[in-house]
Amino acid sequence: MNRIDLFKKIQDKKSFLCVGLDTDPSKIPSHLLKTTDPVFEFNKEIIDQTAEFAVAYKPNIAFYEALGPKGWESLQKTLDYIPKEIFTIADAKRGDIGNTSGLYAKAFFETMDFDSITVAPYMGVDSVKPFLEFENKWVILLALTSNEGSADFQLISSQSGKPLFQEVLEKSSKWGNPDNMMYVVGATRGEKIAEVRKIVPEHFFLVPGVGAQGGSLEDVAHFGMNSHCGLLVNSSRGIIYAGNDKDFAKLAGLEAKKLQLEMEKLLSKYL
Numbered sequence: 486m487n488r489i490d491l492f493k494k495i496q497d498k499k500s501f502l503c504v505g506l507d508t509d510p511s512k513i514p515s516h517l518l519k520t521t522d523p524v525f526e527f528n529k530e531i532i533d534q535t536a537e538f539a540v541a542y543k544p545n546i547a548f549y550e551a552l553g554p555k556g557w558e559s560l561q562k563t564l565d566y567i568p569k570e571i572f573t574i575a576d577a578k579r580g581d582i583g584n585t586s587g588l589y590a591k592a593f594f595e596t597m598d599f600d601s602i603t604v605a606p607y608m609g610v611d612s613v614k615p616f617l618e619f620e621n622k623w624v625i626l627l628a629l630t631s632n633e634g635s636a637d638f639q640l641i642s643s644q645s646g647k648p649l650f651q652e653v654l655e656k657s658s659k660w661g662n663p664d665n666m667m668y669v670v671g672a673t674r675g676e677k678i679a680e681v682r683k684i685v686p687e688h689f690f691l692v693p694g695v696g697a698q699g700g701s702l703e704d705v706a707h708f709g710m711n712s713h714c715g716l717l718v719n720s721s722r723g724i725i726y727a728g729n730d731k732d733f734a735k736l737a738g739l740e741a742k743k744l745q746l747e748m749e750k751l752l753s754k755y756l
């Protein structure tokens with residue numbers, strides 16, 4: 486899916502919602518625990534109830550790999566179940582020396598058919614480029630993350646006097662282009678989102694941190710939206726754990742709808 490297709494989906498659905506599939510077995514409602522694959526059954530019901538409101542799904546890979554081979558199987562089944570027109574993100578935060586990155590890319594883009602993967606920029610150009618060699622696939626590079634610890638490195642001044650996240654954006658935006666690279670920018674970063682937008686006006690941002698982490702959707706749109714929307718805003722726990730009984734998926738659908746309606750208003754306000 487290219488940037489224009491993604492924008493079209495956003496316009497059609499009046500939504501830039503990404504639903505995070507951070508499926509924790511300890512939070513799965515008890516009636517599903519007797520099925521052969523509770524993680525997949527949970528995801529399936531969540532997808533059924535939220536697909537109408539979402540333009541992307543983001544399974545966080547940690548939740549699946551922690552379960553061993555069975556977890557990878559649940560992940561693959563989940564990926565296969567997501568409707569083909571919805572953008573998929575492997576939130577894996579990979580990146581290593583070139584030949585190893587190449588195999589991470591093969592794992593997520595070929596063995597599994599994700600549209601995109603999150604990548605850490607710390608090891609530099611040769612760790613990121615192998616992911617960019619896959620046609621119609623996207624790298625989503627960590628730029629300014631939503632967690633408190635992001636200040637430890639991302640906000641410190643580099644040799645040039647600029648904060649490190651600015652160096653990451655300026656340098657990495659030359660490795661790819663707005664049609665194969667996005668950036669992770671936390672919803673908790675407020676006005677700093679505008680600083681990121683100034684450096685990379687055309688790129689999409691994947692924005693985690695609304696919902697459970699308390700980031701403001703209004704601020705994200707105000708500081709981050711561009712003429713193609715340029716935003717995929719993720720909520721994981723706030724949606725998928727809206728309920729914990731037999732009606733969990735219905736409640737998740739209602740949460741997704743609530744966010745979609747807010748997004749619809751923001752799209753007509755800023756576009």
Ligand SMILES: O=c1ccn([C@@H]2O[C@H](COP(=O)(O)O)[C@@H](O)[C@H]2O)c(=O)[nH]1
Nearest residue numbers: 545630631632671693697698720721722
């Ligand atoms: O800066 C970042 C980068 C990634 N994440 C991930 O997004 C989701 C957020 O989950 P919520 O439950 O909506 O808080 C989760 O998978 C994180 O690992 C992030 O939060 N911040």
